Amino acid sequence: MTHVYDDPAAFKDDVLAGFALAYPDHVQRVPDASGFVRAGGPLEGKVGLVIGGGAGHYPSYNGVIGTGFADAAVLGGLFSSPSAEQVYRVCRAADGGAGVVMGFGNYAGDRLNFGVAADRLRAEGIDTRIVYVTDDIASAPPAEQGDRRGIAGTFTVYKIAGAASEAGLDLDGVERVMRAANAATFSFGVAFDGCTMPGAGEPLFHVERGRMDFGLGIHGEPGITSDAWMPAPDLAAKLVETVLAERPADADGRAAVLVNGLGATKYDELFVLFGLVAPLLEQAGVRLVRPEVGELVTSLDMAGCSLSVTWLDDELETFWTAPADTPAFRRGTPATSTRFTTHRQVSSESARTTVAEATEESRAAAEVARRALAALSATVEEHKDELGRLDAVAADGDHGIGMSRGALAATEAADATAAQGGGVQSVLAAAGSAFGDKAGGTSGILWGLLLDRTGQQLGNTDAVTGDALAHAVRSAADQLKEFSGADLGDKTMLDALFPFVDALVGAVDAGEPVGTAWPAAARTATEAARETAALRPRVGRARPLAERSVGTPDPGAVSLALIVTAVGDVLADAPVRS
Amino acid sequence: MTHVYDDPAAFKDDVLAGFALAYPDHVQRVPDASGFVRAGGPLEGKVGLVIGGGAGHYPSYNGVIGTGFADAAVLGGLFSSPSAEQVYRVCRAADGGAGVVMGFGNYAGDRLNFGVAADRLRAEGIDTRIVYVTDDIASAPPAEQGDRRGIAGTFTVYKIAGAASEAGLDLDGVERVMRAANAATFSFGVAFDGCTMPGAGEPLFHVERGRMDFGLGIHGEPGITSDAWMPAPDLAAKLVETVLAERPADADGRAAVLVNGLGATKYDELFVLFGLVAPLLEQAGVRLVRPEVGELVTSLDMAGCSLSVTWLDDELETFWTAPADTPAFRRGTPATSTRFTTHRQVSSESARTTVAEATEESRAAAEVARRALAALSATVEEHKDELGRLDAVAADGDHGIGMSRGALAATEAADATAAQGGGVQSVLAAAGSAFGDKAGGTSGILWGLLLDRTGQQLGNTDAVTGDALAHAVRSAADQLKEFSGADLGDKTMLDALFPFVDALVGAVDAGEPVGTAWPAAARTATEAARETAALRPRVGRARPLAERSVGTPDPGAVSLALIVTAVGDVLADAPVRS
Incomplete structure (x- = not known):
């Protein structure tokens, strides 16, 4: 249930205003847009990684702007794609002159809006690439991996892409690494109860008492199959088994592993789950590389959690373990970018339109x-x-x-x-x-x-x-x-x-x-x-x-x-x- | 509602096992005890800050072990004091030879158990000090500040004490700074709904629909006064007004400010609140120093949030803003302790008791x-x-x-x-x-x-x-x-x-x-x-x-x-x- 809000229609704007006040050292607001770029402006010569989607997923996406991660984030309304206009404005503000890679989860609205914005950016001379994330095993069969939704695995894919850009890879390189990370990422989750939008009296869905829904979505969608509640060891086994079933033939066993909480499934529960998942993965020959346990991709106060595995090769491992410094996620000691040092001014040109002559x-x-x-x-x-x-x-x-x-x-x-x-x-x-x-x-x-x-x-x-x-x-x-x-x-x-x-x-x-x-x-x-x-x-x-x-x-x-x-x-x- | 668990009676142990697997670079388990010390063992010559209390408050307390913060944490059952025996074992393991400061919230069970453990440690030659936190305005009138409960302000007090210890202050110094931080810390919170213990079918309490409970506890206690639900601007005004009413006469306006979520009141809501609280505080002459917005002291999946203000002087500001590197909280770039470098072996002596002769x-x-x-x-x-x-x-x-x-x-x-x-x-x-x-x-x-x-x-x-x-x-x-x-x-x-x-x-x-x-x-x-x-x-x-x-x-x-x-x-x- 969402309790703290003023005008529900202005919820996203109120969130963005508070976030901007909380993290002035990390981010700055893009003028007239629902998004942020790194404080100081885009870095000259760096490929800009712009991620985004609907609001309600914090720390995704604005919480992971910073060195070694995203350059900018654009947010739509709660669980709703940002408009093409918003995406365009934020990408322009994030452009450091080396092109832009857009990252978002595979949803129709995001694909359309980011796609239109990309066309416009390209028309204006900004080379723009699109990589949408498709990690949710439950949403389509293996043969149709490209049709799957993006859920918690978006975190790993963006982290790896952000590190690749920070390392100085060019636009082709960042796009290539990000596609490789996405192809290697598999998630499966479980929902226990739905979230409630600000001003609404009831959650978007309920999971019946004593049951759990497998194959959750992160936008208030219920799960795909229902099962009786099971104790944590059985739940861990089911998540691990489902994710390992899609282990690629060429995976050598190294993996970035996330146990992600959706919002109301709390840290103690996530640690219980991780304590069961980690040994099961190890028994199956997986070597966990810098696993993460926590709330990385949330869905307001939805109850549920998921397991994500990204199979690593040398290159992906390097970028996964690289330092990062963002409002909500830090790794290593990367106070500021060391490779890129000159900031550009954030472009805030607002196109003045004059109305054309008419008969x-x-x-x-x-x-x-x-x-x-x-x-x-x-x-x-x-x-x-x-x-x-x-x-x-x-x-x-x-x-x-x-x-x-x-x-x-x-x-x-x-x-x-x-x-x-x-x-x-x-x-x-x-x-x-x-x-x-x-x-x-x-x-x-x-x-x-x-x-x-x-x-x-x-x-x-x-x-x-x-x-x-x-x-x-x-x-x-x-x-x-x-x-x-x-x-x-x-x-x-x-x-x-x-x-x-x-x-x-x-x-x-x-x-x-x-x-x-x-x-x-x-x-x-x-x-x-x-x-x-x-x-x-x-x-x-x-x-x-x-x-x-x-x-x-x-x-x-x-x-x-x-x-x-x-x-x-x-x-x-x-x-x-x- | 808690959904992920196995045997409810073993919940805490399962949590600790998973946490230990997730953060081997930060912490190590104290043998035969419900607690952790910094990875590598206690630092030779450093005052050991040992914090603790019941489980269910993550990232408090085990999530903030590390450079610039706590040296060790001891956990009891959910919302229940650790036993004196557990406190004793963890403190012994955390002792670097310069004495131990214990930090916990002011609750009868914690005072008794930490007190008994402190007596035993002192008897064994480990100089031990106790500072319990009393930040909850709602729990007793100003004249009886020392009787107040400890809630989210514990975070700030421990952070400051941890930095003081990391800076090399001696036992008297760390105790003095920690007492000063506690005396300067005031919190006030609001509950929207209760949390549910693992295995329980119902929350510990409910807040009636359309109402909010002010003066929440962090152990499943309901609030102290009930009010009709109010929009975020009114809520922000009430929290700010209540906390500022106790502004000390000598405060110059600098303050560490926390907007803390209890578990199910999510990040977007906390940003909405912070976006309203920060300007109100500034209008009242408060200068916010490195404010924090997030889940710092939780209560399982309780819905609620609180505002904490710690009035800073030069010394407290220095320690509040100092770097920290822990599993759940990082600030600045403090990869490892720079002042203290030699680790002691974690003491795991288990006292063999022989049964005395009897008639x-x-x-x-x-x-x-x-x-x-x-x-x-x-x-x-x-x-x-x-x-x-x-x-x-x-x-x-x-x-x-x-x-x-x-x-x-x-x-x-x-x-x-x-x-x-x-x-x-x-x-x-x-x-x-x-x-x-x-x-x-x-x-x-x-x-x-x-x-x-x-x-x-x-x-x-x-x-x-x-x-x-x-x-x-x-x-x-x-x-x-x-x-x-x-x-x-x-x-x-x-x-x-x-x-x-x-x-x-x-x-x-x-x-x-x-x-x-x-x-x-x-x-x-x-x-x-x-x-x-x-x-x-x-x-x-x-x-x-x-x-x-x-x-x-x-x-x-x-x-x-x-x-x-x-x-x-x-x-x-x-x-x-x-």
């Missing part, structure tokens, strides 16, 4: 877009709790809150841009950017793109006809599908979006006015969203967890249907020519 | 003593749960478990000594020593002394008459009263012991056989124990908490009455001459 016709279309966005926001607000409940079936239940935050920001940005005389492209671009930044997570960036790309098609010059609108939405949907990497049938918003787009374009192409074609297509979307209940997600979700969502419609598809329905009401009355 | 008559009395101890153990076992429930009203509910563990060990030790031909003094000495060591806590050492001192009066030579027995018990009771520092009416076992002794000695002196006088006196004890319900404890218990026990008899008095009743049944049949 009268496009400004009229922008007015319709504003009303559509207001309707979008109203329907999201109205159905916020319902969307949260749908999302909580197999995820962390924040879909409603995130969409609400994004929609509100989008309408504000649209109003401001329209007030400056912006056309429909400018208004939708501003709305999309604000939606992505404030909603965060997967839905945030997808809706941000959908708005932005629709606007790009419509432009700031031409009048918006029904035909233009339908084809703009179709084009944006196509781009979204390509970008998200999802297929139809993967139980995502696409499963409502494409039936909608097909119906809309078909009707408009057949000569029907958009004012009636859109509401009809929206009904198709509503039906399609309902039918997603029968599907099982295949993208960005641990497979066994996905089973839980069968029987419940996809919250992203449902919100899409709600939104196009609300927008349909606006268009029915709007002066859109066919 | 036939004393061996016969020893046989009766053995049967009495068996009866003692049986009645404790039978009433274990009831004693636990009585204890849980205002304390941690372990009275029954502790007494059971002690009684079992006492009967085993008595049997072994009797088998070697020991007389009644030897048998009761062995029983008393085992009772104190295995029961731990306050009751352990008091019952250990009662058995031992009764045996001393009876000797190994003379036959035991009813008169001798009654006066031996009276003498032991008198010594116990002096040792414990308690008065009659303080709601302790003495309130049943003295009515019992008075009745017993009166009847025996009047010529009544002990076989009938003892059972009659036992009935007096039972009545007296019942009447302790009306009393309020005055020793070793925070005053407001003491109020809670009014209406419930003292568990120590109740167990005394149960035991003398059971022993009476043995004596009624025993061949004890008048």
Whole structure:
């Protein structure tokens, strides 16, 4: 249960403010961003390791910024990906001129947001590499290691990558070492009870008394298989056996070992477990190299723990055992970087955007877009709790809150841009950017793109006809599908979006006015969203967890249907020519 | 809730075993003892700082052994004082030849056990000083600062004392600095929910939903005053206001500040709180020197947090900011001690005791003593749960478990000594020593002394008459009263012991056989124990908490009455001459 908070919506900001006050010798805040770089600024000539993800995992990620570890960390809302905009800003601030390596756990939202930020950084000349961590054995079979989630093993992977960068490896070298560390890292965990978000009265899930859930997630997801409570020796044996089953053929036995506590499973318990795990590993021929026992990757006050093993070769061992000096983790005696000594100023350039010229016709279309966005926001607000409940079936239940935050920001940005005389492209671009930044997570960036790309098609010059609108939405949907990497049938918003787009374009192409074609297509979307209940997600979700969502419609598809329905009401009355 | 454990009775031992495996570079186990010294052994010529208390507070106390901090730590059972025997062994192992300073929180059990160990160490030529910490504002008014409990401020006091010792101060110097640090330290905390002992189904207490308990304890005691839940800014203001109210007149504003989490109140929450506390303190003219935010003194998975302020002068600031290198806490770059370099071998001499010669008559009395101890153990076992429930009203509910563990060990030790031909003094000495060591806590050492001192009066030579027995018990009771520092009416076992002794000695002196006088006196004890319900404890218990026990008899008095009743049944049949 989370007890100490003020406004739950501002929780992350309050956390960051307190952290900045506590560790001024280690970190400095990136201006206008949810993140930190090393105190003094990025080191000239050093590869920047930027790690991040949702808040709620301390000491991951801001707690391990410092010599021999991360150069910067970017945080999203609780258990929610930072937005692409935030990732971009923090990476720019962390760039020392030798390129940036991004590290995050393998989750759809993080992949999308870090991916968009990486494209933008590369376009601006900062060579950027992405390594996402896939250590969670429970989340996919061995043949699909690359699809696994990142859990506590992220700690070891980032530590090793940070030491490689500190040692002076170049961008290729740091990326190579980090990929090797990830490929050698295997974790398996157990949950005893869920965590409670600030302001919530109940945990995200409960584990039944007298039972334990194996294959925990670190975002409030319950485990994947349930078992009766077992005494510590049996638990240790099960964790060790599961992790050792994936021992690579070429491992010589050296291993970095973590026993990680999720938050409410305390130190004494972790020592009991380690006291049983260590001899079992040794009996199996493992030589434990600088093992760690403690809270390294938490999940608020979730009760649970995990075992992580990273199989080491000479190079990985050197970087794992290298000194580190961060707020929450220290090893050896590395007061400051010895190799890199000159700090760069933290870049805080805030891009001033001027609103592009627009025609009268496009400004009229922008007015319709504003009303559509207001309707979008109203329907999201109205159905916020319902969307949260749908999302909580197999995820962390924040879909409603995130969409609400994004929609509100989008309408504000649209109003401001329209007030400056912006056309429909400018208004939708501003709305999309604000939606992505404030909603965060997967839905945030997808809706941000959908708005932005629709606007790009419509432009700031031409009048918006029904035909233009339908084809703009179709084009944006196509781009979204390509970008998200999802297929139809993967139980995502696409499963409502494409039936909608097909119906809309078909009707408009057949000569029907958009004012009636859109509401009809929206009904198709509503039906399609309902039918997603029968599907099982295949993208960005641990497979066994996905089973839980069968029987419940996809919250992203449902919100899409709600939104196009609300927008349909606006268009029915709007002066859109066919 | 504690989930990871095997045999709850062996929990502490399992914890210590795992900890020893995790930190071989920092600590080594003291042979045959529940404690650790620095790896390599004590440092020649250095004052040894030995800290300790019950288990369940990690990183206190074993987590802060190392350069610039503690030299050794001794742990009792969960939330229960280590026995005098354990304290003695760990201090002997930690002695570097320059004397030992003991540090512990101000609790009756710790004061008794560390006190007895200190006497023994001094008798063996090791100069030993005691500094107990009294930082908890909530537990007694300012005029009685010396009666306050020790909570999270123990961390700061030990850190400062450890640095003073590392700097080479002599025994007087370390003691002086540590007393100054304690006098300058003030803490105030809030509890949100209780912790659950391994194997228990329910927490030691609950805080009602929507409320918070101020003045928390760190041993599963609930808070002292209850309030409605308040948002973080109000909570911060209340903590700051309460602690600043005791700002000493001579404080110049510099302060070591801790925001400590009890276990389940997590890092993000602690940063939120610190982000509010720090500006409030600064507005009040406080200059925060190297503040700490984290889990420093925990209470298993209790939900709660506290604010501690230690007002610094130049000397205290120097020692507070000095480097430290321990398993759980590091500051600066102090790989190893630079001032002290030669390690002593850890002393592991185990005193071989040979059983003293005894007469036939004393061996016969020893046989009766053995049967009495068996009866003692049986009645404790039978009433274990009831004693636990009585204890849980205002304390941690372990009275029954502790007494059971002690009684079992006492009967085993008595049997072994009797088998070697020991007389009644030897048998009761062995029983008393085992009772104190295995029961731990306050009751352990008091019952250990009662058995031992009764045996001393009876000797190994003379036959035991009813008169001798009654006066031996009276003498032991008198010594116990002096040792414990308690008065009659303080709601302790003495309130049943003295009515019992008075009745017993009166009847025996009047010529009544002990076989009938003892059972009659036992009935007096039972009545007296019942009447302790009306009393309020005055020793070793925070005053407001003491109020809670009014209406419930003292568990120590109740167990005394149960035991003398059971022993009476043995004596009624025993061949004890008048």
